[in-house]
Amino acid sequence: MGIQTTQCGGQTVQEVDLGSDLVLFHQADLGYGKRRVLTNVNLVVKNGDFLAIVGPNGVGKTTILKTMLGIIRPLKGRVLRAPGIRFGYVPQQQVIDEIYPLTTLEVAAMGRYPIVGPISRLSKKDLDFVLSCLEKVGVLNLANRQFRELSGGQKQRTLIARALAGEPDVLVLDEPTNDMDIASEYAIMELLRDLHESQKVTIVMVSHLLNVVVNYAKTIALVDGGLKTMGSTSDVVTSESLSKAYGLPVQLVDCAGKRVVLAGGETDG
Amino acid sequence: MADVFTVPFLRIALLGGLIVGCLCAFLGIHVVLRRIVFVGAALAQVSSSGVGLALCTNTNVSVVSLVLTLLGVATFSVKSAEGRITQESLIGVAYSAASALAVLFVAKSAHAEAHLLNVLSGNILTITPGQVWLMTTLLVCTLLIHTLFYKQFLFSAFDSETAKACGIRAGFWDLLFYVILGVAVSFSIRVVGTLLAFGFLVVPAVIALLLSQRFAGIYTIATSSAWVSTILGLVLSYRLDLPTGPTIVAVLGVLLVVAWIVSKLTR
Numbered sequence: 254m255g256i257q258t259t260q261c262g263g264q265t266v267q268e269v270d271l272g273s274d275l276v277l278f279h280q281a282d283l284g285y286g287k288r289r290v291l292t293n294v295n296l297v298v299k300n301g302d303f304l305a306i307v308g309p310n311g312v313g314k315t316t317i318l319k320t321m322l323g324i325i326r327p328l329k330g331r332v333l334r335a336p337g338i339r340f341g342y343v344p345q346q347q348v349i350d351e352i353y354p355l356t357t358l359e360v361a362a363m364g365r366y367p368i369v370g371p372i373s374r375l376s377k378k379d380l381d382f383v384l385s386c387l388e389k390v391g392v393l394n395l396a397n398r399q400f401r402e403l404s405g406g407q408k409q410r411t412l413i414a415r416a417l418a419g420e421p422d423v424l425v426l427d428e429p430t431n432d433m434d435i436a437s438e439y440a441i442m443e444l445l446r447d448l449h450e451s452q453k454v455t456i457v458m459v460s461h462l463l464n465v466v467v468n469y470a471k472t473i474a475l476v477d478g479g480l481k482t483m484g485s486t487s488d489v490v491t492s493e494s495l496s497k498a499y500g501l502p503v504q505l506v507d508c509a510g511k512r513v514v515l516a517g518g519e520t521d522g
Numbered sequence: 523m524a525d526v527f528t529v530p531f532l533r534i535a536l537l538g539g540l541i542v543g544c545l546c547a548f549l550g551i552h553v554v555l556r557r558i559v560f561v562g563a564a565l566a567q568v569s570s571s572g573v574g575l576a577l578c579t580n581t582n583v584s585v586v587s588l589v590l591t592l593l594g595v596a597t598f599s600v601k602s603a604e605g606r607i608t609q610e611s612l613i614g615v616a617y618s619a620a621s622a623l624a625v626l627f628v629a630k631s632a633h634a635e636a637h638l639l640n641v642l643s644g645n646i647l648t649i650t651p652g653q654v655w656l657m658t659t660l661l662v663c664t665l666l667i668h669t670l671f672y673k674q675f676l677f678s679a680f681d682s683e684t685a686k687a688c689g690i691r692a693g694f695w696d697l698l699f700y701v702i703l704g705v706a707v708s709f710s711i712r713v714v715g716t717l718l719a720f721g722f723l724v725v726p727a728v729i730a731l732l733l734s735q736r737f738a739g740i741y742t743i744a745t746s747s748a749w750v751s752t753i754l755g756l757v758l759s760y761r762l763d764l765p766t767g768p769t770i771v772a773v774l775g776v777l778l779v780v781a782w783i784v785s786k787l788t789r
Contacts, residue, residue, distance in 0.1 A: 322687040342687035352555055353680050354735045363680070366673040367688040399735055419688060 273300045275338055275423055275455060276321055278480075281330030283316045289328060290316045294480045298423060303449045303456045305470035305486075307463060308477050309499060314459040317476065318342075318427055321457070339367075341421030345428050346408040351401035357411050358396040361387055364418030386414040390444060406437030413444065417454075424448065426458045430465055438462075442469050463495070463514040467505075490514075529760075531647060536756055538649035538657060539770070542710050543748030545661040546722035547730075548668070549703055551744055554727040556679050561598050561700075562723045564613045565707045566716045567620035568594040572708070574627030588708045594620075595704035599697045646714045646766050653713050660709060664702055675699060714767060721771035722748055729778050732785040747777050 276298040284290040290313035298304055298321070306314045319325045320332055322340050341364065362375060362383045369375055375383075387393045390410040395403060400411060409429055416424055429445070430438040446469055448454040460466050466473070466486075473489040475481045477498050482489050495503035495514065504515045527533050553562050572587030579586075598613055668675060677685040678692035679699070685692040710719040730743035755770030762769075 319683075324683055324686050340687055342684045344681065344684055348683070349681060350555075350557070352557065354731065354737065354740065355680070356736075360680075363673075363677050363684075364688070366677055367690060369673070371674060372670050415684075425687070 274298065275300050275335045277331075277333040278317075278320075278327075279331045279333065281320070281327040281332055283313060283320050283325075284328050285316075285325065291476065292479050294330070296474055296480055296483060298455065298457055299472075300422075301453060301455055302472050303445075303470050304458070304472045304474060305466035306457065306459045306474045306476055307461065307466055308475060308481075310461055312477050314461070314476055315427055317474075318425055318457070318459055322425060335422070338423065339419060339421045341416030341419050341424045343409070343412045343416045343424065343426040343429055345431055346405060346412055347432065349400075349408070349412070353401075355400050356397050357387065357392060357400050357403065357407075358383065360400045360411055361414040361418055364415035367419060383414070383418045386417040387411070389417065389448075390414045391440075404437070405433055406440060409433070409437075409441055410444070413441075417448075421454075423455045423457055426456070428460055429458065430460070430462060438465060445469065463490075467512045467514060527756075532756060532760060534651060534654060535646050535649055535766070536752065538654050538713060539646055539752035539756065540749055541654065541657045541661055542714050542719070543722050543726070543752050544745050545657065545664060545706055546710055546719060547726035547744040547748040548661075548664065548741065549706055550723040550725075550727035551730065551740055552675070552679065552699065553703065553723055554731065556699075558598075559724055560610065560613050560617070562703070562707065563720060564598070564617040564620065565591055565594055565704055566711060566720050566723075567617050567624065569708045569711045570716050571620040571623040571627065573712075574624045578627045578630050584709075584712060587712065588705065591704040591708040592701065595697075595700040599700040646718065646770075649713055657709060657713060660706060664706060667698075667702065671695070718767040718770055721767075721774055725771070725774040725778055726751075729774075729781040732778075732781045747774065747781075751777060 274297050276296075278294045278296040281294045282289055282292045283294060294317065296317065306317055308314055316325070320327055322342055323334075358380075362380065364386070365375055365379050365383055369379060384393060384396065387396055390413050392403075392407055392410045392414065395407060395411075400408065403411065413424075413426075413429070424445075426445070430441050433441065442465060445456055445458070449456050458466065458470065467490050470486055472484065473486050474483040475489055475494060475498055481498055482494060490505065490512070492503055492505055495505075499516070502517055506513050506515060527536055550562070553559055569587050569591045572590035573583050575581075575590070576583040576586035594616060597616065598609070674685075674690055674695045675698075677688075677690055678695040682692040682696070707719060707723070710722070713719075714722075726744040726747040727740075729747045730740040733743050734740045751770050751773040755773045756766060758764065758773070759766040759769040
């Protein structure tokens with residue numbers, strides 16, 4: 254397969270024709286400097302998938318995201334990306350510095366900067382596209398409000414709009430429902446489901462909230478020291494695999510049409 | 523008040539003060555927003571120690587001061603992903619060390635003391651037309667670069683990881699900002715002194731951020747604050763026979779208090 258190099262996330266990365274796969278981790282060790290966080294990661298992001306990367310806190314889920322985006326390099330092995338792939342990254346809204354006096358529209362418009370180029374200004378067409386992204390996520394009416402005055406859920410939606418403004422091939426989200434109440438959490442996840450199903454957006458999401466992802470993701474990658482298992486949600490999310498990963502009894506129940514993960518108690522079989 | 527500026531050296535001082543004020547106020551907005559005010563202070567001290575070193579070794583003051591400042595810039599702009607020493611600690615160490623070195627250099631050179639005191643407390647009244655041209659060039663270049671690459675600077679400062687994920691070389695734009703800041707601080711100190719340069723860097727930006735929530739308004743208010751304080755400061759220092767740099771900074775302080783009161787009343 255032909256390999257070409259390009260810039261991604263400030264690093265020189267390899268892009269190959271991967272067929273219907275968008276990203277491929279091949280026997281990759283991931284970490285920072287001398288600190289190895291994950292070893293022998295073999296993970297694939299397929300076009301059109303909704304992949305959730307789950308696992309206990311601190312096992313390296315965000316490290317996988319950052320390596321995927323090219324922000325950090327793998328310590329060993331390879332991470333291959335489809336040619337010309339564009340990522341739309343949605344960080345945790347808590348990492349955004351609220352000192353900046355920016356409106357919701359101005360924050361969302363940043364997602365358009367890489368498309369416009371270094372010296373050019375955003376055109377009316379660009380601004381209209383950004384406004385359409387704000388409308389898509391339900392915060393158009395807040396376009397002229399200061400970003401720092403928004404609620405957590407509104408900020409997260411704005412960051413999703415920013416990612417969409419870049420017309421991404423893959424939407425990458427890091428714990429998008431952290432610190433949210435159940436109404437905001439539900440709204441964000443339904444938005445992602447809608448983007449995935451009606452707009453055909455490929456989604457990669459990191460979350461430690463199993464009850465959130467188990468009812469939305471099609472594919473689950475379970476991480477703990479390394480990539481423990483990856484497959485369809487129904488195959489991977491079992492009492493046995495979760496109990497092993499988290500080191501305590503985990504039970505799955507169906508309730509009101511949703512799967513619910515319960516920690517503690519008796520396991521199946 | 524206008525009759526004060528019929529005096530030639532005061533006219534030059536006014537022009538120099540307006541230009542340096544505009545340059546430092548503009549950069550100061552980004553210094554405050556990036557939360558690197560301490561970096562500005564440390565760079566000012568590093569620049570001062572460069573002046574002391576140059577006087578001690580009888581070398582070119584501008585060159586040595588600039589080289590040391592750029593070395594400081596290179597050190598401060600590196601953000602390590604993990605480390606036992608925070609960037610803030612590193613800046614604190616640099617600030618202390620540079621301040622100590624400045625004093626030590628002065629101790630080794632008799633004629634350096636008077637010169638270094640000039641650098642610290644301000645010598646805006648001795649600014650030359652050549653320095654005015656130099657600072658004007660620096661101001662135009664700074665504004666041009668920031669206007670052309672506004673998007674890159676803003677995205678890299680606001681959310682560097684997402685900027686990198688989008689293909690923007692955030693590390694490069696951060697370094698470029700620090701280099702521009704270092705050069706501006708180094709030359710501003712030579713022209714108006716450490717106290718006034720640092721005052722221009724921080725206070726107008728804080729005044730502006732208290733009074734406005736839009737960048738256009740912030741730039742306008744910061745620049746206006748620097749200009750008003752320069753004009754009033756020069757007039758007051760001339761009339762009351764006070765040191766000019768500290769007088770301008772004192773006027774900035776008064777403007778800051780007024781801005782704070784206005785911000786409380788209008789919220």
